[in-house]
Amino acid sequence: MRPVDLATRSLALLALLFMTASPLAAEEEHNGETAPAIAAPDVEPMEFLRQAVTRGIARSAALTEQEGSLTLEVNGEAMRLASRAVLVEPGDEVRLRAVVRPPRGLSTRPESRTSLDDYRGLLRQTSISEVLWEAEPDDILLPVPDGSVVWRAGASGGGASYVSAQAAELRAQRGAGQIHSTGAELAAPAWSARAGVLLLSGVAFDRTGDGILHGQNVGIYPNERSGSAPRPVREHAHLYTPPGVFYRLDERTRDARILPHLTLGELMPAVFPDESEPEVRYVSISPRLLKFLEEFYAEWIAAGHDPRHVAVLRGFVSPTERLRLERRGVSLAEFSRFQYGDAVALVYDPRRTDEEERGAPPRMGDLTGDGEVTTEDAEVMAEIAKDTMDRIGMYGGLGIVESFQGPGPSEGTPYLHVDLRGWYTTFRE
Numbered sequence: 001m002r003p004v005d006l007a008t009r010s011l012a013l014l015a016l017l018f019m020t021a022s023p024l025a026a027e028e029e030h031n032g033e034t035a036p037a038i039a040a041p042d043v044e045p046m047e048f049l050r051q052a053v054t055r056g057i058a059r060s061a062a063l064t065e066q067e068g069s070l071t072l073e074v075n076g077e078a079m080r081l082a083s084r085a086v087l088v089e090p091g092d093e094v095r096l097r098a099v100v101r102p103p104r105g106l107s108t109r110p111e112s113r114t115s116l117d118d119y120r121g122l123l124r125q126t127s128i129s130e131v132l133w134e135a136e137p138d139d140i141l142l143p144v145p146d147g148s149v150v151w152r153a154g155a156s157g158g159g160a161s162y163v164s165a166q167a168a169e170l171r172a173q174r175g176a177g178q179i180h181s182t183g184a185e186l187a188a189p190a191w192s193a194r195a196g197v198l199l200l201s202g203v204a205f206d207r208t209g210d211g212i213l214h215g216q217n218v219g220i221y222p223n224e225r226s227g228s229a230p231r232p233v234r235e236h237a238h239l240y241t242p243p244g245v246f247y248r249l250d251e252r253t254r255d256a257r258i259l260p261h262l263t264l265g266e267l268m269p270a271v272f273p274d275e276s277e278p279e280v281r282y283v284s285i286s287p288r289l290l291k292f293l294e295e296f297y298a299e300w301i302a303a304g305h306d307p308r309h310v311a312v313l314r315g316f317v318s319p320t321e322r323l324r325l326e327r328r329g330v331s332l333a334e335f336s337r338f339q340y341g342d343a344v345a346l347v348y349d350p351r352r353t354d355e356e357e358r359g360a361p362p363r364m365g366d367l368t369g370d371g372e373v374t375t376e377d378a379e380v381m382a383e384i385a386k387d388t389m390d391r392i393g394m395y396g397g398l399g400i401v402e403s404f405q406g407p408g409p410s411e412g413t414p415y416l417h418v419d420l421r422g423w424y425t426t427f428r429e
């Protein structure tokens with residue numbers, strides 16, 4: 001189930017942030033210009049807006065400037081993508097704010113409409129406008145006076161929630177002097193936009209415990225400060241601290257889209273695809289990995305490639321899974337970054353746009369166009385990954401690997417290893 005489906009299927013309308021309660025007072029503040037008086041709708045305002053917005057919503061977010069936009073700010077940082085996951089630590093609060101930029105033509109002073117408050121003030125002249133927040137029925141959104149909302153993660157965590165905002169500008173019918181809640185007199189909103197965010201709620205993990213997390217044997221992390229740890233590990237011990245938060249991968253979260261072209265399940269494929277996958281798996285995801293991938297996709301697209309062609313062979317590997325891999329002849333380093341949630345094995349797989357082959361096990365395709373699949377194809381990906389690291393100043397290991405060890409049907413394919421260990425290093429295997 002895609003997040004957008006989640007939003008439309010099961011979300012409950014929770015918060016109405018503002019209404020144009022006194023349009024005349026607002027008009028006086030704006031150059032003395034007068035606008036048609038807008039009478040209050042004759043149904044309950046929230047229901048009125050819900051009906052109007054629902055009827056008119058045809059497009060999702062990511063509209064052009066010409067068309068206007070609605071951007072979500074998450075804890076003060078603007079989301080550039082129409083869909084993206086945010087990793088939330090147990091008990092944390094997430095502050096969400098909708099920044100509305102209406103399209104040209106709807107505004108008398110578009111340059112001044114850069115904040116919600118400005119927007120609200122100006123809208124009072126000519127229309128009723130609203131930002132509606134939606135969340136899943138069990139979630140709580142707390143309105144904040146400035147128009148933001150606060151979403152609070154449950155103490156136990158482990159879930160995924162989709163919160164969306166939609167904005168609409170509903171213009172009064174000229175000459176009518178009144179807006180009606182139903183019927184032909186109210187056209188679709190003059191403008192509307194929508195944006196959402198997936199909030200993945202983490203579960204705390206205590207490294208000093210027995211390695212069991214909600215019944216799953218994550219395992220014991222190696223001691224990064226031990227004298228027997230490799231020197232680079234000891235010298236950067238803070239980068240090898242075991243993750244304190246895990247995210248639950250299950251039937252419900254597997255298809256959650258954490259980036260526009262990547263679901264949680266695709267980012268974290270089964271470590272043993274030749275066995276039946278556990279119903280629940282706890283995985284570590286570094287926020288740095290999400291940041292890197294978002295930027296990598298941007299570079300990849302800028303280089304003329306299709307974002308749907310990026311596939312992940314390996315994401316998180318727990319210490320327990322690492323030991324099991326070793327028993328099957330697949331050797332990962334004791335301090336492998338796969339255990340810290342910031343490493344991925346990537347391939348370019350053009351079959352992913354093919355409806356029939358999309359579910360096939362990922363394998364490297366011919367990215368160089370020479371008719372062969374070799375490590376050179378991984379090198380093209382590595383160059384884009386290196387450009388990404390340089391641009392955002394986030395470094396780690398880039399490895400060109402000739403043959404994926406598996407296990408599973410992707411065995412033998414060349415791939416690119418990427419991790420974000422904190423310093424730049426390259427290797428070939």
Ligand SMILES: [Ca+2]
Binds near residue numbers: 366372373
């Ligand atoms: Ca090639």
